[in-house]
Amino acid sequence: MIIDAHQHFWTLRRDDYGWLTPDLTDLYRDFQPRDLEPILLASGVEATVIVQAAPTEAETVHLLELARRWPIARGVVGWSDLTSPRVAHNLDRLADNPLLRGIRPMIQDEADPDWMLHPSVASSLQVMGECRLTFDALVGPRHLGPLKLLIDLNPCLPVVIDHGGKPPIASGGYEPWAEDMRALSERPQVACKLSGLLTEAGARAVDADLRPYVEHLLECFGPARLMWGSDWPVLTAVGGYGAWLDQARRLVGALSADEQAQVFGRTAASFYGI
Numbered sequence: 216m217i218i219d220a221h222q223h224f225w226t227l228r229r230d231d232y233g234w235l236t237p238d239l240t241d242l243y244r245d246f247q248p249r250d251l252e253p254i255l256l257a258s259g260v261e262a263t264v265i266v267q268a269a270p271t272e273a274e275t276v277h278l279l280e281l282a283r284r285w286p287i288a289r290g291v292v293g294w295s296d297l298t299s300p301r302v303a304h305n306l307d308r309l310a311d312n313p314l315l316r317g318i319r320p321m322i323q324d325e326a327d328p329d330w331m332l333h334p335s336v337a338s339s340l341q342v343m344g345e346c347r348l349t350f351d352a353l354v355g356p357r358h359l360g361p362l363k364l365l366i367d368l369n370p371c372l373p374v375v376i377d378h379g380g381k382p383p384i385a386s387g388g389y390e391p392w393a394e395d396m397r398a399l400s401e402r403p404q405v406a407c408k409l410s411g412l413l414t415e416a417g418a419r420a421v422d423a424d425l426r427p428y429v430e431h432l433l434e435c436f437g438p439a440r441l442m443w444g445s446d447w448p449v450l451t452a453v454g455g456y457g458a459w460l461d462q463a464r465r466l467v468g469a470l471s472a473d474e475q476a477q478v479f480g481r482t483a484a485s486f487y488g489i
Contacts (some may be wrong), residue, residue: 216262216480217258217259217260217261217262217428217443217444217479217480217486218261218262218263218264218289218479218480218483218484218489219260219262219263219264219443219444219445219447220263220408220410220442220443220444220483220486220487221254221264221266221377221378221410221411221444221445221456222251222263222264222265222266222444222446222447222448222483223265223266223267223268223449224246224248224251224265224268224278224447225245225246225268225269225282226245226247226277227243227244227245229269229273229274229277231268231269231270231271231273231274232268233269234324234473235268236376238276239452241451242448242449242451244403245330245349246447248281248285248287248476249423250448251263251447251448252285252287254288254447254456254457255264255475256360257429257457258456258460259422260460261278261287262287262288262289262459262480263288263289264288264290264291264292264316264444264483264487264489265278265281265282265288265290265291265292266291266292266319266351266377267293267319268290269294270294270296270320270324271294272293272305274293274294274369275291275293275295275309275315276295276309278293279291279293279309279312279315279381279470282314283314285425288314288487289314289489290314290316290317290487290488291312291314291315291316291320292316292318292351293309293313293315293317293318293319294315294316294318294319294320294321294337295309295339295360297318297320297335297336297339297340298333298335298336298339298345299335302335302338302339302342302376303339305333306318306339306342306343306346306348307346308352308410309346310348313349316348316349316487316488316489317343317348317349317350317351317487318343318349318350318351319350319351319352319353319377320336321352321353321356322352322353322358323355323358323381328358328360328361329361331332331362332361332362332364332365334444336365337365337368337369340365340369340372341369342343343370343372344369344371347391349372349373349374349375349487350369350372350373350374351374351375351488352374352375353377353378354377354381355380355381356378356380356381356382356391356392358393359391359392359395359396359399360395361404362399363398363399366399366401366402366404366405368404370404371404372404373406373468373486374402374404374405374406375405375406375407375408375486376396376399376406377407377408377411377441378394378408378410378411378412378415378446379407379408379409379412379415379428379429379432380392380395380396380399380410381411381415381456382396382412382414382415382428384412384413384419384420384424385415385416385417385418385419387419389427389428390421393431396431396432396435397431397435399435400435400436400440405436405440406420406436406440406441406442406482407432407435407436407440407441407442408441408443408444409429409441409442409443409444409463409467409478410443410445410446411444411446411449412425412428412429413450413453413454413459414446414449414450414452414453416453417423419464420453420454422462422465425462425466426466429466431464432471436487437480438467438470438475438477438478438482438486439477440482441477441478441482442478442482442486443463443478443479443483444482444483445459445460452474463478463479463486464479
């Protein structure tokens with residue numbers, strides 16, 4: 216079974232997507248299950264994980280309701296305010312829904328790269344562990360150092376790094392991203408998503424451009440801790456769903472059939488409890 220470990224939905228009238236503005240012409244419209252389902256069927260993808268796109272618990276509740284009514288969705292990664300004094304109550308309430316698999320704070324939008332090391336966030340991650348929730352790390356290269364410290368403070372919390380840690384593909388940059396990702400991979404509870412790379416690539420989006428980054432992620436995490444995701448509909452601004460799936464297959468084509476099955480399904484199933 217192919218699982219898309221990272222896709223979004225949004226409805227403009229909800230008005231809780233601060234980043235989604237009219238200048239993002241390809242993305243500034245509603246994206247719903249009815250839009251994605253025929254694309255999944257054409258691509259042979261049988262299940263997805265819906266990931267939050269707004270920093271509100273209201274959106275998380277909305278996505279959980281969408282997932283309840285759309286059986287292709289096998290889980291939701293939501294949002295909660297990890298600095299709130301009511302975080303334990305809020306997480307416990309959200310985790311009461313069995314479709315909630317994890318929480319994703321929008322760390323990339325925080326001005327301070329050390330935001331995640333605030334004592335209130337650290338204690339919130341302990342609560343997440345008690346609620347059996349995973350942690351999606353939406354980070355860029357400048358956050359990878361603090362992320363290592365955060366993970367060492369929470370050694371039992373399953374963590375997945377979104378979008379390969381956003382390597383600087385467009386500029387051809389490689390270090391210190393590569394060294395930091397290798398260090399993070401030494402923590403056995405850390406996985407990584409093979410997603411979002413086309414967005415980071417800009418004009419450098421052909422196989423030869425992406426291959427060094429994908430091979431490094433495979434070397435670091437191995438197939439058992441690497442999971443494919445589309446990042447749809449953000450993907451639509453730079454490429455097509457089926458084209459990205461085919462490209463990802465080529466980029467990991469040296470793996471055995473069993474190892475490819477891990478990247479395209481079993482790793483996500485294991486990590487998110489699908």
